[in-house]
Amino acid sequence: MKKIKGNTYVLEGYTNIGIYITGGEVFIIDTGSDQRISKGILEELTEKKLKVSAIINTHSHADHIQGNHLIQESTGCPIYASKIEAAMISNPMIEGFYLYSAYPIRALRRTFFRPKPSNAKDIAEISSRLPIEIIDLQGHSLGHIGLLTPDGVLFCGDAYFSEDILKKYIYPYHAYVQKAIESLRYLENIAASYYVPSHGNVTSDPHKDINYNVNLIQEISTRVFGMLITPMTRDEITSFLVRSYDIKLNSGLYYLAFSFVSSVLQYLETEGKVSNSISADGKSIWFSTEK
Numbered sequence: 001m002k003k004i005k006g007n008t009y010v011l012e013g014y015t016n017i018g019i020y021i022t023g024g025e026v027f028i029i030d031t032g033s034d035q036r037i038s039k040g041i042l043e044e045l046t047e048k049k050l051k052v053s054a055i056i057n058t059h060s061h062a063d064h065i066q067g068n069h070l071i072q073e074s075t076g077c078p079i080y081a082s083k084i085e086a087a088m089i090s091n092p093m094i095e096g097f098y099l100y101s102a103y104p105i106r107a108l109r110r111t112f113f114r115p116k117p118s119n120a121k122d123i124a125e126i127s128s129r130l131p132i133e134i135i136d137l138q139g140h141s142l143g144h145i146g147l148l149t150p151d152g153v154l155f156c157g158d159a160y161f162s163e164d165i166l167k168k169y170i171y172p173y174h175a176y177v178q179k180a181i182e183s184l185r186y187l188e189n190i191a192a193s194y195y196v197p198s199h200g201n202v203t204s205d206p207h208k209d210i211n212y213n214v215n216l217i218q219e220i221s222t223r224v225f226g227m228l229i230t231p232m233t234r235d236e237i238t239s240f241l242v243r244s245y246d247i248k249l250n251s252g253l254y255y256l257a258f259s260f261v262s263s264v265l266q267y268l269e270t271e272g273k274v275s276n277s278i279s280a281d282g283k284s285i286w287f288s289t290e291k
């Protein structure tokens, strides 16, 4: 693990993992996308004669919690997240359930969408006793949080992605686009010394990356809005987005893109720009409300 500042460390990888050590207590922020990484963390902590006090998850997505089960099983440590994310970490099937809107199909029951369950609790129960400050950064997921250590290091989870990561993955998944934009703007006003996105580089100045994220969400929303002069179903809008940004999908990733499109439509609806109705032949049709 690499020191960022003071007692705050990061284990860089596909999903960055935060570690804060104070007075013999060790807090792990997210546990990554692969159980082998969490095994490595446990070995390093044992070598240093340190014990895990708690895991804190920024949110419940599988690439942030794959190591939860293993670490909790071998140390008995508690796991904390926001109330809604804790419910999903304890019952990982819920992610496939909301993406599919029914009991998930096989593609949404793979480990990418359905990690092993671990026992997570509402972080509000212990927040006053935690040395780490909880920052509300909803949007990417419904109960997404950031974690600010006393060293001024802010673990941002997936509230934003580094520009190079976004260029690779094309669009920033958010389940609640409107809140995601608010969280991005809020992030800019937090006086942290360092910012650690889960996917991207540790930086003391995230301004350019945050701007890129906001602009990309706005650009996608504007494109979807512009297209809805011709009424379309959510499936057709997803197909439009996939074609315009050349997004590569498999049957599981399709539902993520579909969920993101749903979130963009909800945002545009709140702005009064689009509306939807059900056609006589049973289609849910979205259309622009501007004349």
Ligand SMILES: [Zn+2]
Pocket (backbone or CB within 6 Å): 059, 061, 140, 158
């Ligand atoms: Zn995520």
